[in-house]
Amino acid sequence: MDELTNRRKFLKTIGTGAALTSLAFKAPYVFAKKQVTLRVMGTHVTLQEELRQRAMKELGLNLEFTPMGSAAVLQKAAADPSSFDLYEQWSDSINILWQADAIQPIDINRLTYWDEINPLTKTGKIVPEAKLGVGDSPNKLLFVQPNGTLGNNPSSHISFLPYVHNVDSFGYNTQHINKGIAYETESWSWLLDEKNKGKVALVNAPTIGIFDAALAAQGAGLMTFNDMGDMSIEEIDQLFSILLAKKREGHFSGFWTSVPQSVDFMKSNRVHIQSMFSPGVSACKGSGIPVVYASPKEGYRAWHGVMCLSKNTSGEVKDAAYEYMNWWLSGYPGAFIARQGYYISNPERSQPLMSVPEWDYWYNGKEATEQLRGTDGKISVKPGEMRDGGSYIKRFSNIAVWNTVMKNYDYSLDKWYELLNA
Structure with a gap:
């Protein structure tokens, strides 16, 4: 009874029921979001401060960017999956990371804009009459096959999120x-x-x-x-x-x-x-x-950007990683990187955020x-x-x-x- 009385006194001191609702529901959510730190390792190409600040503001996450040179970031990620939660680089790194068991499959059912991603990644061609090009076109590395290898047969899991290219x-x-x-x-x-x-x-x-x-x-x-x-x-x-x-x-x-x-x-x-x-x-x-x-x-x-989940990413950090991946295809990042000459995998979502002269x-x-x-x-x-x-x-x-x-x-x-x- 004493504990119940004390609790009632405490609630009375903090004010009305509205305040109680705010404390009971909003605050834990905000605090939990702020506690999640997502470590993103990659290159200067995408790890830009303006994007970091924007994402933190919109997602309520703490983002740590670690940009390095192309060779250095790949070597680090392949050797030490515990050094990052998300990896951003290019599709030529996928085979190395996959064979090193440094990254885990991504569930396309958790990707909000998967159906909007254009054919370039899924088929290797932006239009049917385009040249495929020799080497590792992204479609060859995208889908996780039943035997654990990577290939172009569609499946529910992929090795990377297709985004900039x-x-x-x-x-x-x-x-x-x-x-x-x-x-x-x-x-x-x-x-x-x-x-x-x-x-x-x-x-x-x-x-x-x-x-x-x-x-x-x-x-x-x-x-x-x-x-x-x-x-x-x-x-x-x-x-x-x-x-x-x-x-x-x-x-x-x-x-x-x-x-x-x-x-x-x-x-x-x-x-x-x-x-x-x-x-x-x-x-x-x-x-x-x-x-x-x-x-x-x-x-x-040609190159295709890849965003990959570390083998070690789990729990609330993994949830945050999916939020960040979805954010990248939500419109603003695609419009932002277009201004440095890069394309995004679902450009129509970014088009309204660009002026007509920019898009043209x-x-x-x-x-x-x-x-x-x-x-x-x-x-x-x-x-x-x-x-x-x-x-x-x-x-x-x-x-x-x-x-x-x-x-x-x-x-x-x-x-x-x-x-x-x-």
Whole structure:
């Protein structure tokens, strides 16, 4: 009886029934949400502070972002699943993470917008007539098969949430290199052209940079590949023989490991041409550097973003991870990353959050009718400009190769580090 009396006295001191309702139902929910910390490990491409702040505000979660270079983040995640709850990178990391047992299947029944995700991830083609491209198109890695392997037969569980994606090529400064014609004269071979000697950089990511180099070598007529997405030992040896000779001649001025570093390379005039990601191109343009993102006649190197659940993620943190994954496809993030040139897997949900000129420029490949700002708030597109490579459909219909972890990946990795250290 004393305990009941004390409880009544306590309730009386806190006020009316409305206050009781607030304390009994709202407060525990808020406190519980604030207690959940979600650790997201990935690259600077998606782990941006504005997105972190927005997600924390809308979801009531505490988000910890750990951005690293492409190779470093993959190595860390594969070796230590306890170091992250969610992993964000590219589809070429999936085979490594899956084989290392570092990630767990994602239940599509918990993905709010699964049915809105377009055919690119599910079939490998944005439209039926598009080129599939060699290598690991995302559909080959998406669905968890009954025997625990990954494949393209639809199932209720997937290895990654499809979200951001793009086609990559190289950027070049038109103050030093004459502007080419998209899909006609622009060529990966420019990366190995003697005219650009000493002013060339490649991305320091073995599963990415090797294909930029391979496309350049083949485009320059220095060698051919039976299947660039699955190079033989002999082809890898031949390719790196070409690259090592070029490096010893002083052809390469560097190998960048993050988007900010690639921007610094351009700003400091260390390079005139290099492997680039779209945010780097936007940042350069926003800084007044006339960088063109090439549309190579050989086709693009394509990539698909992946968001993966750590093998160790469970309980309320796992619930929070699903909330965050669903948030990424809810509209705002897709509109935000469109302004750095990236696409989202269900773009129609982001369209209402973009202005008509933004949508027309970034997705439809139309001429900009007004100044457009990048994610950094700086003007990255001027009136009259058109997106390099054209529309979403046009760009993703011209894929030469997907970022891939080849069967001979370990061997290519050794050769890559040999190149870096030469």
